[in-house]
Amino acid sequence: MRPTITEDVITLRSPVLANMSDDEFFDFCQLNSDLRIERTANHEILLMSPTGSRSGKRNARLAFQLGKWCEQHPNLGEYFDSNTGFTLPDTSVLSPDASWVSAEKWNALTTEQQDKFAPVCPEFVVELKSSSDSTKTLQAKMLDWLRNGVQLAWLVVPETETAYIYRPGQPEPEVVQGFDNELSGEDILPGFRLRLAELR
Incomplete structure (x- = not known):
């Protein structure tokens, strides 16, 4: 998994992330509650600082x-x-x-x-x-x-x-x-x- 960093956003791409269910993604966000996290339609994970x-x-x-x-x-x-x-x-x-x-x-x-x-x-x-x-x-x-x-x-x-x-x-x-x-x-x-x- 190679992250891409643009501006203050880190984009994560991985087959594992792409296959996360909605419930698994929700749990992932709860485990990383110090970050602002979004998911694209392609299931890329966007990590942003507060x-x-x-x-x-x-x-x-x-x-x-x-x-x-x-x-x-x-x-x-x-x-x-x-x-x-x-x-x-x-x-x-x-x-x-x-x-x-x-x-x-x-x-x-x-x-x-x-x-x-x-x-x-x-x-x-x-x-x-x-x-x-x-x-x-x-x-x-x-x-x-x-x-x-x-x-x-x-x-x-x-x-x-x-x-x-x-x-x-x-x-x-x-x-x-x-x-x-x-x-x-x-x-x-x-x-x-x-x-x-x-x-x-």
């Missing part, structure tokens, strides 16, 4: 805003933080920085499925770029989210104060420049507005 403090602050502020909206709309669905992994239709396991799953999808899962990497694609996800992330890599990840069924996805890049809004069937993302703007949850999260200024 986020830096400033990115952690931004993640917390993002989750707080989404959580406040969910408190006001408790019957619509559930929101999740950056530690949450989802098993997607293409068999990848990805962990967005924030996400939301409708009550209909969430309640259709068993308790056992909810306790692991739930086999469901969120309707809404946010990826928040840290200083060590590659914007190009995250843009490719946003397309993976759309291919798996996400209905609204935001990529937020604090250092350039840019937000990219991805929607199904849209050839290019909408670009919002400047953190004095707000992002709308549109029809997916009706009434939700993310105040970008809080992510500075």
Whole structure:
């Protein structure tokens, strides 16, 4: 097994890893809980170091805003933080920085499925770029989210104060420049507005 290192991501490729069941992959992640771990559709394992403090602050502020909206709309669905992994239709396991799953999808899962990497694609996800992330890599990840069924996805890049809004069937993302703007949850999260200024 030869790891590939790009940016702050280590990619592991091995027939053993490729043949891990979903339960075995979940157990592998629990045994290495000090790492952020994702799995590609090709069952490559991506190892990432914990986020830096400033990115952690931004993640917390993002989750707080989404959580406040969910408190006001408790019957619509559930929101999740950056530690949450989802098993997607293409068999990848990805962990967005924030996400939301409708009550209909969430309640259709068993308790056992909810306790692991739930086999469901969120309707809404946010990826928040840290200083060590590659914007190009995250843009490719946003397309993976759309291919798996996400209905609204935001990529937020604090250092350039840019937000990219991805929607199904849209050839290019909408670009919002400047953190004095707000992002709308549109029809997916009706009434939700993310105040970008809080992510500075």
